[in-house]
Amino acid sequence: MERYNHLRLQRLVPVNPRRVRPGRSNVTVPSDPRAHAQELSRQLERVVITADKQEPGFDPNLLLKIKAVGIQPDDLESIEGLRVVSQEGSELVVLFASQEGLDEFRRRLAQMSRGEVPTRKDIIFAVKGIEGWTPEDRQGPALRQEGIPEEEPFIVDVELWPLERGPRREQMLNYFENWCTKKNIVKIDRVNQENIVMYRLKVTRESLQAILLHRDVRLVDLPPRYQLSVSLVHMSLRDLPEIPSPPDGAPGVVVLDSGVATGHPLLASAIGDAQSFFPGLGPQDESGHGTMVCGLALYGDIEKCLNEGRFIPEFRIFSGRIIDAANRNDTGFVENHIIAAVKYFVEHYNCRIFNLSFGDLRKIYLDGHVRGLATVLDSLAREYQVLFVVSAGNFEGTDVIPVDWRSEYPDYLFSPEARIIDPAPALNVLTVGSLARYEQPRMGQRHPHDVGYQPIARRDQPSPFTRTGPGPRKAIKPEVVEYGGNFSVDLRLSNHVAGPTDGLGEISTAHNFATGNLFKVDRGTSFAAPKIAYLAGLLLRRYPDAGPNLLRALIVAHSRCPEATIKLFNGDLEKIFNVVGYGKPDWEKVVYSFENKVTLINQEEIEGESHHFYEIPLPEDFFGRQREGCGG
Numbered sequence: 280m281e282r283y284n285h286l287r288l289q290r291l292v293p294v295n296p297r298r299v300r301p302g303r304s305n306v307t308v309p310s311d312p313r314a315h316a317q318e319l320s321r322q323l324e325r326v327v328i329t330a331d332k333q334e335p336g337f338d339p340n341l342l343l344k345i346k347a348v349g350i351q352p353d354d355l356e357s358i359e360g361l362r363v364v365s366q367e368g369s370e371l372v373v374l375f376a377s378q379e380g381l382d383e384f385r386r387r388l389a390q391m392s393r394g395e396v397p398t399r400k401d402i403i404f405a406v407k408g409i410e411g412w413t414p415e416d417r418q419g420p421a422l423r424q425e426g427i428p429e430e431e432p433f434i435v436d437v438e439l440w441p442l443e444r445g446p447r448r449e450q451m452l453n454y455f456e457n458w459c460t461k462k463n464i465v466k467i468d469r470v471n472q473e474n475i476v477m478y479r480l481k482v483t484r485e486s487l488q489a490i491l492l493h494r495d496v497r498l499v500d501l502p503p504r505y506q507l508s509v510s511l512v513h514m515s516l517r518d519l520p521e522i523p524s525p526p527d528g529a530p531g532v533v534v535l536d537s538g539v540a541t542g543h544p545l546l547a548s549a550i551g552d553a554q555s556f557f558p559g560l561g562p563q564d565e566s567g568h569g570t571m572v573c574g575l576a577l578y579g580d581i582e583k584c585l586n587e588g589r590f591i592p593e594f595r596i597f598s599g600r601i602i603d604a605a606n607r608n609d610t611g612f613v614e615n616h617i618i619a620a621v622k623y624f625v626e627h628y629n630c631r632i633f634n635l636s637f638g639d640l641r642k643i644y645l646d647g648h649v650r651g652l653a654t655v656l657d658s659l660a661r662e663y664q665v666l667f668v669v670s671a672g673n674f675e676g677t678d679v680i681p682v683d684w685r686s687e688y689p690d691y692l693f694s695p696e697a698r699i700i701d702p703a704p705a706l707n708v709l710t711v712g713s714l715a716r717y718e719q720p721r722m723g724q725r726h727p728h729d730v731g732y733q734p735i736a737r738r739d740q741p742s743p744f745t746r747t748g749p750g751p752r753k754a755i756k757p758e759v760v761e762y763g764g765n766f767s768v769d770l771r772l773s774n775h776v777a778g779p780t781d782g783l784g785e786i787s788t789a790h791n792f793a794t795g796n797l798f799k800v801d802r803g804t805s806f807a808a809p810k811i812a813y814l815a816g817l818l819l820r821r822y823p824d825a826g827p828n829l830l831r832a833l834i835v836a837h838s839r840c841p842e843a844t845i846k847l848f849n850g851d852l853e854k855i856f857n858v859v860g861y862g863k864p865d866w867e868k869v870v871y872s873f874e875n876k877v878t879l880i881n882q883e884e885i886e887g888e889s890h891h892f893y894e895i896p897l898p899e900d901f902f903g904r905q906r907e908g909c910g911g
Contacts, residue, residue, distance in 0.1 A: 282871035284821065285833075288881035288893045305349035306405045315404070316391035322409040323385065329411050336494035337454035338447075340375040344416070346408040347372055354402055358383055364440045365497065368647040369752065373412060373440075373497075414491035419500025421641030428501075431483045434467065436612075437490060438498040438650060439476040451495055452476070458493070462486050468611030472618070475654040479612060498650060501641055519797070522590050524548045530819040531595040531630045532576050532812050535620055536569030536637070537606065538562050539598035540790040543570060544797070549577055551595035551628060556616040557603060565604035567790040571801060572636045573598060574788030576809035576816070579866070580762075581786050581798070594816045597624055602637070614655045621659050631665045631827070632819060634812040635702065636805035638672035638746075642701035649751050653705035660707035666827035667708040668812040670804035671757045672700035672746040676776075684743060684776055685768055688735050689847060692747050692858060699746045699756055709815075709831050710756045711808040712859060713742035713763030714841065720767035721782035734783060735766040735776075739841035741858045742766075743776075745804055748857045758831070758860040759838050761810040764802025817870050822880075829882050835861050836878070837868040 309315035323343075330341055344367075347355065352363040352372050360380020365373040376384065387397035397403060422435070439455060442448040452471070455478075459466060465481035479502065482490065490496055522545060531551050540563065541550050553562035564570045574581055577596045584590050599620035602608050608616070617635075624630040635656075642651050649657075656667050674697040681687035691697060703710045715736035722732045735743040743766040750756030765783035766776045784802035815830045822829070840855055840862035848854040872878050885891055 280873055282867070282873060283877075285872050285878040285880045286896060288879045288895070290881065290883060290891050290893050306401045307349065308404050312400075312404070313392055313394055316388045319403070319406060319409055320385070320388045320392060323381075323388070326409060326411040327381075330494070332492075333411075334458075334489055334493040337451045338375075340377050341381055342412050342494050343374050343376055344410045344412050345372045345374065345406055346370050347402075347405045348407055350402060350405040354399070354405070357399060358387075358402070364442060365648060370407075371647070412494075412497075414488075417491050417496055417499050419498050419641070420643055420645065421501040422499060425501060425641075427484055427487060432465075432481045434502050435480055435482055435487065435490070436500050436502050436651075437478045437480055437496055438500075439478070439495050440497050441474050441476055444473060448476070455493075455495055462489055464490070468615065470612045470614045470655070472614075472655055473658050475614075475650065475658075477612065477614070477651075519544055520588055520590060522548050523592065525592045525595050529592075529594040530632070530816060530823065531597050531624070531628050532632045532634065532816045533597040533599060533620070533624045533630045534569060534573045534576055534634045534636075534809070534812075535599045535601050535617060536564075536572050536635075537566045537602050537604070538564035538569045538600035539573045539596070540564050540570045540788070540792060541598075543574075543788050543790070543792050545590055545788050546570070546573055546577065546596065549592035549594075549596050551597045552624075553598040553600075554620070554623060555600040556620045556623075557600050557608065558610050560600065560603060562598060562600050564598075564600075564790040566602075566606055567799065568606070568636070568805065569598060569600070570790035571787040571799060572634060572805060572809045575785070575806055576634050576812045579810050579813035581788070585786075594820055595628075597628060597630055599624065614652055617652070617655065618659065621663060621665065625663045625665065631663075632668065632812055632815045632830075633665055634668045634809050636670045636803075636808050638670060638700040638703060638804075640672070640700060643696065643698050644700065644704040644750070645695055645698060646751075649704050649706070650701070652702035653708075656702050656705045657707045660705075660827060664826060666815055666830050667705070668808050668815060669703055669705065669708045669710050670808040671703045671710055671712040673744045673803045673805070674746050675744060684735050684766060685733060688743055689741060689858070692741065692745070693854065697746055699748055699750065703746070704750045704756060706751060706754060707827075709811060709834065710750070710758055710860075711804060711811050712747075712757035712760040713745040713802075713804045713807040714760045714844075714859070714863060715740055715742050715765035715783070716762040716785070717765055717783045719782075720777060722767075722769070722777075733768055735768065737843060739843035739863075740847050741844060742802070742804070742807075744802070745858065748860070755856050755860050758835055759811060760859045760863050761807040763804050763807030766802075811864070814864060814866060814869055817866075821870055824882070826882055829880060833869050833878070833880070834864050838862040838864045 348370055352366055355361050356363055358380060360377040361374050363372055363374045390397040391403055464486050467479040470477045490499055539553050541553050555562040573596050577592055578584050601613055601616040660667055677696050680694050680696055681691040718734045718738055720732050742763050748756035764785055767781045767783055768776055784800040785806045786798050786800050789796045789799040818830050819825055838861040840859055844859055
């Protein structure tokens with residue numbers, strides 16, 4: 280079937296304003312407004328008393344956690360002296376209250392308590408509770424789950440409230456760093472971005488307790504523990520075809536990972552640049568993970584290339600090393616290394632696609648505030664107009680979930696422990712989950728009559744390790760899925776999952792190729808994500824002016840949920856969206872249009888409360904003999 284470029288939509292003028300109907304308030308009026316205001320007054324005074332027992336912040340303002348239903352955070356700021364610093368979930372708002380703001384809030388509560396009608400009574404009606412930000416609120420999920428480390432000193436990541444850039448933020452940072460010095464808390468690193476302020480600190484149990492009481496501290500958690508794994512498979516070098524270089528002017532895809540083996544026969548001709556952003560280490564891959572991701576980002580489906588005997592690089596691959604051989608980054612925040620890498624590859628090579636195949640197992644997203652690396656990626660995506668392709672993360676099970684992988688699949692995927700991990704919740708990235716492709720484990724192939732060797736998932740069902748959504752405010756996460764591998768079990772060994780050498784993973788390039796190991800097999804969402812990065816690279820080569828939103832839209836628009844997954848969940852759309860998002864992309868339809876199937880594309884900006892109208896170029900024979908309409 281002949282393939283074509285997608286058609287461009289032409290916008291008609293003028294731009295028309297959207298008709299807006301008057302809205303209705305979502306605020307519920309309390310059955311007894313006077314009693315409601317009196318209870319809020321009591322709650323407010325308790326917060327004031329408790330605040331005196333905590334570590335003060337850089338200014339005298341009071342920190343309030345307000346549960347508000349039916350209003351926006353900006354409504355609270357209509358009270359002079361109240362300044363919102365964060366929205367934690369759909370109903371919780373955290374704000375600073377100056378003495379003037381506190382007095383005004385008290386005055387309005389007192390008015391309603393007397394039966395009077397204060398200014399903006401709807402704000403008082405909407406407030407359902409007032410508390411302070413407690414030490415329990417400040418504990419991140421890993422710290423809550425694993426507890427405080429026994430061995431001292433230990434490392435924690437401390438997030439401060441993200442005040443707007445300017446003198447107040449600088450005042451807060453200077454105050455906090457001086458406070459840390461007085462408490463003998465050692466500063467290791469700092470991230471200071473528009474939407475996130477985070478410190479990595481060396482602390483004792485005693486100083487941690489002080490941090491948990493500090494007004495300016497938003498969250499405290501244990502540092503990341505990134506999940507990477509390797510496995511080997513062999514093939515002869517003389518079996519490989521000659522690999523051409525990418526065409527002149529081809530775009531680039533950047534892999535931010537453990538580095539790359541630049542001399543690998545399948546990669547060497549396409550490597551644009553390899554840099555290390557990890558202090559003291561070179562760009563060469565020592566763990567193998569980055570080289571495997573690079574192979575998949577360059578060729579997409581390596582098994583298909585092997586079967587066809589063709590390896591044609593369509594674009595260049597760039598590598599930025601951000602983790603060491605042990606898959607750790609103890610020199611400081613990986614966020615800072617990623618910021619430096621993105622800046623470098625954008626400014627030097629105009630790279631616009633970045634793949635990140637790792638996640639922080641200690642930062643499971645359980646609704647509410649998006650933090651950590653996800654926030655940094657969202658900011659970088661906006662600043663540089665680049666597309667980040669991010670893996671959803673791998674769920675390897677806990678001590679109690681699942682008790683039996685095979686019998687509890689896929690229900691355990693919806694447990695809180697199996698939710699997506701940082702940075703997968705980022706809204707401006709494309710998050711990728713995993714599907715199973717192979718069903719017959721290697722031992723089952725050797726012993727075809729032995730029923731004991733069984734896969735967990737069947738072909739085109741979710742991988743047993745893929746993590747699930749939803750994302751912030753019920754956003755669909757992951758948006759898409761690709762093949763990333765499967766688990767198998769030996770039924771004689773109960774719940775024991777076979778290693779990645781069971782042959783159910785994805786094949787890609789190996790870093791230790793000099794020893795004769797050109798390829799290896801491994802499993803994980805890490806190896807599903809670069810296939811989507813490859814697809815984005817194909818799009819960018821075909822449509823060089825495409826922005827990140829168009830790339831995401833084309834990939835998502837041509838994704839479909841596999842029939843095997845629909846049957847697995849009995850058509851339950853909520854479960855389907857949370858596990859596979861919009862589904863698996865059809866690679867040809869993403870990139871091309873056809874005689875009988877056409878994709879219309881356009882990139883423009885539209886102001887709020889307005890309409891754009893577009894001309895659809897329908898062919899003459901679409902109308903038939905009756906030119907007056909499309910019916911007949």
